[in-house]
Amino acid sequence: MxxxxxxxxxxxxxxxxxxxxxxxxFAPHTLRLPIAISVLCLLxxxxxxxxxxxxxxxxxxxLVRTLLLVATLVIIYLHYNTLLGREAGIALLAAMLSLKLxxxxxxxxxxxxxxxxxxxxxxxxxxxxxxxMAAYMIAVAFMLTATLIELNLxxxxxxLTRNLxxxxxxxxxxxxxxxxxxxxxxxxxxxxxxxxxxAHSGTTGISDKMSMGSISNLSQSDKIxxxxxxxxxxxxxxxxxxxxxxxxxxxGKNWYAGNATRxxxxxxxxxxxINYTVTLEPHNQKWLYGLDLPAMAPAQAVISNDFQLVTxxxxxxxxxxxxxxxxxxxxxxxxxxxRQRALQLPSHRNxxxxxxxxxxxxxxxxxxxxxxxxxxxxxxxPFSYTLKPPLLGNNPVDEFLFNTQQGFCEHYAASFTVLMxxxxxxxxxxxxxxxxxxxxxxxxxxxxxxxxxxxxxxWLANKxxxxxxxTAAVAPxxxxxxxxxxxxxxxxxQSTLQFDNDFLSSHWLKLRYxxxxxxxGWNQWVIGYDSLKQSQLLSRFGIDSIKQMAxxxxxxxxxxxxxxxxxxxxxxxxxxxPISSAYHRxxxxxxxxGIQRQSYExxxxxxxxxxxxxxxxxxxxxxxxxxYIALKYRPRHTQHQLKHLxxxxxxxxx
Amino acid sequence: MSQTASNLLPPQKKTINSGTLLQHTxxxxxxxxxxxxxTLRLALACLIARGHLLIEDQPGVGKxxxxxxxxxVLNLDFQRIQFTSDMxxxxxxxxxxxxxxxxxxxxxxxxxxxxxxxxxxxxxxTPKAQSALLEAMEEYQVTTEGETHPLPxxxxxxxxxxxxxxxxxxxxxxxxxxxxxxxLEIGYPDQAHEKELLKGRDRREILxxxxxxxxxxxxxxxxxSVAQVHVSDSLIDYLQKILNFSRHSPxxxxxxxxxxxxxxxxxxxxxxxxxxxxxxxxxxIQAILPATTNHRLQPSAELSAQDNxxxxxxxxxxxxx
Numbered sequence: 009m010x011x012x013x014x015x016x017x018x019x020x021x022x023x024x025x026x027x028x029x030x031x032x033x034f035a036p037h038t039l040r041l042p043i044a045i046s047v048l049c050l051l052x053x054x055x056x057x058x059x060x061x062x063x064x065x066x067x068x069x070x071l072v073r074t075l076l077l078v079a080t081l082v083i084i085y086l087h088y089n090t091l092l093g094r095e096a097g098i099a100l101l102a103a104m105l106s107l108k109l110x111x112x113x114x115x116x117x118x119x120x121x122x123x124x125x126x127x128x129x130x131x132x133x134x135x136x137x138x139x140x141m142a143a144y145m146i147a148v149a150f151m152l153t154a155t156l157i158e159l160n161l162x163x164x165x166x167x168l169t170r171n172l173x174x175x176x177x178x179x180x181x182x183x184x185x186x187x188x189x190x191x192x193x194x195x196x197x198x199x200x201x202x203x204x205x206x207a208h209s210g211t212t213g214i215s216d217k218m219s220m221g222s223i224s225n226l227s228q229s230d231k232i233x234x235x236x237x238x239x240x241x242x243x244x245x246x247x248x249x250x251x252x253x254x255x256x257x258x259x260g261k262n263w264y265a266g267n268a269t270r271x272x273x274x275x276x277x278x279x280x281x282i283n284y285t286v287t288l289e290p291h292n293q294k295w296l297y298g299l300d301l302p303a304m305a306p307a308q309a310v311i312s313n314d315f316q317l318v319t320x321x322x323x324x325x326x327x328x329x330x331x332x333x334x335x336x337x338x339x340x341x342x343x344x345x346x347r348q349r350a351l352q353l354p355s356h357r358n359x360x361x362x363x364x365x366x367x368x369x370x371x372x373x374x375x376x377x378x379x380x381x382x383x384x385x386x387x388x389x390p391f392s393y394t395l396k397p398p399l400l401g402n403n404p405v406d407e408f409l410f411n412t413q414q415g416f417c418e419h420y421a422a423s424f425t426v427l428m429x430x431x432x433x434x435x436x437x438x439x440x441x442x443x444x445x446x447x448x449x450x451x452x453x454x455x456x457x458x459x460x461x462x463x464x465x466x467w468l469a470n471k472x473x474x475x476x477x478x479t480a481a482v483a484p485x486x487x488x489x490x491x492x493x494x495x496x497x498x499x500x501x502q503s504t505l506q507f508d509n510d511f512l513s514s515h516w517l518k519l520r521y522x523x524x525x526x527x528x529g530w531n532q533w534v535i536g537y538d539s540l541k542q543s544q545l546l547s548r549f550g551i552d553s554i555k556q557m558a559x560x561x562x563x564x565x566x567x568x569x570x571x572x573x574x575x576x577x578x579x580x581x582x583x584x585x586p587i588s589s590a591y592h593r594x595x596x597x598x599x600x601x602g603i604q605r606q607s608y609e610x611x612x613x614x615x616x617x618x619x620x621x622x623x624x625x626x627x628x629x630x631x632x633x634x635x636y637i638a639l640k641y642r643p644r645h646t647q648h649q650l651k652h653l654x655x656x657x658x659x660x661x662x
Numbered sequence: 663m664s665q666t667a668s669n670l671l672p673p674q675k676k677t678i679n680s681g682t683l684l685q686h687t688x689x690x691x692x693x694x695x696x697x698x699x700x701t702l703r704l705a706l707a708c709l710i711a712r713g714h715l716l717i718e719d720q721p722g723v724g725k726x727x728x729x730x731x732x733x734x735v736l737n738l739d740f741q742r743i744q745f746t747s748d749m750x751x752x753x754x755x756x757x758x759x760x761x762x763x764x765x766x767x768x769x770x771x772x773x774x775x776x777x778x779x780x781x782x783x784x785x786x787x788t789p790k791a792q793s794a795l796l797e798a799m800e801e802y803q804v805t806t807e808g809e810t811h812p813l814p815x816x817x818x819x820x821x822x823x824x825x826x827x828x829x830x831x832x833x834x835x836x837x838x839x840x841x842x843x844x845x846l847e848i849g850y851p852d853q854a855h856e857k858e859l860l861k862g863r864d865r866r867e868i869l870x871x872x873x874x875x876x877x878x879x880x881x882x883x884x885x886x887s888v889a890q891v892h893v894s895d896s897l898i899d900y901l902q903k904i905l906n907f908s909r910h911s912p913x914x915x916x917x918x919x920x921x922x923x924x925x926x927x928x929x930x931x932x933x934x935x936x937x938x939x940x941x942x943x944x945x946x947i948q949a950i951l952p953a954t955t956n957h958r959l960q961p962s963a964e965l966s967a968q969d970n971x972x973x974x975x976x977x978x979x980x981x982x983x
Binding site: 588607609610611612613637642 | 894940942944948979
């Protein structure tokens with residue numbers, strides 16, 4: 009097979025820089041992409057590396073490259089059944105980029121690959137927008153920029169410190185522009201374009217369906233659900249119920265939210281209002297969390313008549329909202345419709361539990377006494393609170409209440425609700441979070457997935473909906489101290505380092521809280537910087553609307569461009585020499601094939617060097633060279649010659 | 663660089679005669695001194711630019727042969743002065759001797775009154791004797807006892823120095839080095855050419871067979887045409903940039919003098935003539951730059967460890983425009 013010679017027009021060092029920075033950009037993707045694609049990409053990179061190391065370097069033949077391209081496309085298509093979307097798109101980008109390495113020859117190719125490298129680095133943000141990832145991406149961009157510098161200032165010796173210094177300088181120069189654009193560029197409420205459907209798969213959190221065991225699975229996750237900053241004092245742990253989906257409907261096994269009616273919801277608040285700000289991590293569901301009971305909805309949500317904060321679209325970006333809640337309240341009467349929903353029970357399941365409830369109703373009559381009886385039942389019987397409840401069959405409530413008696417919060421909430429409905433008391437399950445740890449460094453509450461909780465609400469004639477947490481009857485420490493303390497042994501073994509030494513352990517804790525404070529700041533000010541925050545910031549400077557800002561920005565940009573234009577016109581006038589500028593254009597064209605004129609290089613030497621590398625260009629280059637010399641260095645020349653030179657340079661093609 | 667330029671550019675009609683003459687001369691010289699085309703070309707450029715040449719090299723590399731050869735091909739009369747420490751100015755310039763017949767002093771010209779003078783081991787003589795020669799080089803005339811005697815035309819001095827074995831020598835001071843247009847090192851021949859040298863005839867014999875390639879008139883015409891070579895403004899700027907660089911760069915103890923600038927320009931023009939061109943190119947300046955500056959520049963104290971050649975090469979990186 010005929011091999012194409014590799015005209016290495018760029019330095020060996022630039023290739024090594026490029027490979028290193030691409031590896032850095034690609035590294036976080038390796039585990040997410042299919043193994044075959046990751047391995048292929050790394051192999052292509054390694055191939056280029058070995059080519060670079062050999063003295064007589066040859067690139068693979070076009071046919072080989074085409075075959076590799078087809079094979080790669082087939083692998084990606086087989087794996088994803090598409091070439092579009094986030095996952096497949098990134099696989100495609102990475103594969104094409106690494107294939108490009110095998111035909112990278114001229115400076116132009118290198119520049120293309122470097123720019124694609126920046127793009128590959130940006131795709132990292134589709135998976136993670138955390139502070140460490142931002143730092144990592146800056147590092148990748150730094151390396152890629154240093155590669156660009158190495159490419160453009162290639163010399164015999166690789167000047168590591170020079171490249172890094174120059175890159176740092178460029179970054180410093182770019183930083184003010186970046187900050188100005190970040191803070192002042194008009195933000196549009198909501199995302200500018202929507203991410204592909206698969207972008208948010210794998211986000212954990214509470215769903216609108218509950219079955220026995222679904223929350224206990226969640227409870228092993230250390231991930232942060234949301235953070236809360238209180239305007240006043242932090243609330244007591246046993247009031248810290250964060251309301252999520254309210255589950256009305258059950259088939260005896262699973263619980264469903266049903267259609268939350270967006271009717272009028274009102275209640276009579278008592279006591280002082282609690283003001284706070286929630287920063288909610290994306291959870292890909294259509295609701296927000298608020299403290300029991302929310303008094304008003306933030307702009308992006310409405311309050312349903314069961315006091316859920318329902319959003320228009322799925323929460324796929326960090327949300328930040330101000331809330332007011334009352335922990336003491338009295339809700340109004342129950343509509344007949346709601347009463348029916350709150351008493352619904354499937355007839356064929358959990359018959360023992362139903363008959364127990366009916367028995368209580370006959371014995372006690374008074375709903376409050378029945379509630380107390382039920383809690384007492386949980387407390388007195390040998391129930392235990394565990395993260396790893398045994399699996400339950402078709403009559404889960406019966407099995408739990410009378411056989412296993414080991415369960416997590418959803419078991420207690422669901423069973424309690426079934427008992428209440430059987431006893432004729434309207435009841436429903438509420439899911440959400442309970443507790444959270446207070447970060448003393450940042451002064452806010454961190455609520456994690458492991459704080460996920462389920463409790464019940466019963467409707468009592470003179471009180472309205474009343475929260476009853478049957479879990480508290482079994483394991484009061486869960487409610488009072490939080491999930492971490494309730495399962496201290498388990499969590500410590502799993503996630504956090506345990507120090508015997510008190511001093512070390514307290515400092516470790518401080519460090520963890522400090523780190524979370526930093527992340528919270530990042531979320532608040534960078535990820536959560538939206539149109540609302542922008543207008544707040546702008547109003548501090550007396551700019552009232554985004555529109556006004558846009559006008560000011562436009563004026564500023566036009567002014568800056570005008571100044572630049574004037575400066576460049578002045579500079580042009582200063583060296584307005586048509587011969588030199590024509591020759592400059594010629595040098596620029598030639599640099600596209602990787603031959604750079606040195607500032608001290610005479611025209612004859614330069615022409616000679618071009619012809620040595622590209623003998624095919626000799627006639628054109630010689631003609632241009634002769635014309636240039638005649639114009640620039642010989643005593644007399646004509647306007648015609650200049651026109652001819654300009655024409656020749658325009659016509660120059662490779 | 664020279665070859666490239668001549669290959670790339672069509673010959674100019676105006677200097678076609680001198681161009682071919684010089685090319686023929688160079689070809690002839692290359693038959694005697696093998697594998698040193700660039701050095702020979704520089705020596706010839708130095709001569710037609712009316713400059714004087716300093717050769718600094720080991721004994722036996724062909725310094726004397728080069729001088730003989732130049733005298734031979736250019737049809738110049740040749741004198742060799744072996745400098746010694748007991749030499750007096752009169753030994754070089756000549757003396758006035760009392761002539762009884764005319765009852766007056768009659769000037770007897772010394773060996774310096776020759777078209778091509780080889781001043782061998784010029785650093786062996788005392789400064790007094792050296793300065794006698796150097797003054798003659800600068801003024802193109804000799805003044806003794808109130809009488810001025812013009813030197814022949816053309817007048818060309820090749821001085822040699824031995825860089826090693828410095829005991830009992832008087833190194834030429836910088837001010838006097840400046841009077842030489844160029845300093846050359848001939849250097850050892852490469853393997854192939856040395857083999858040819860060892861197998862071939864004795865160089866002196868070959869020298870005897872060499873015939874002059876041009877007349878003195880032709881040489882003078884060529885010398886006169888050097889100043890006619892067109893120098894564009896941008897090249898004057900370029901040369902000034904080089905001079906300024908040498909004056910402001912921390913690499914050098916002292917910058918290049920205006921005399922050096924003039925000499926470099928003449929020499930570059932001569933180089934263009936050798937290339938059969940009527941206009942100067944930046945490559946001409948670059949070609950003669952190392953040979954015309956390396957004896958004029960001293961590395962500064964902090965850089966003195968570096969090679970002199972390397973320091974001169976910084977001048978070549980001065981941007982064109």
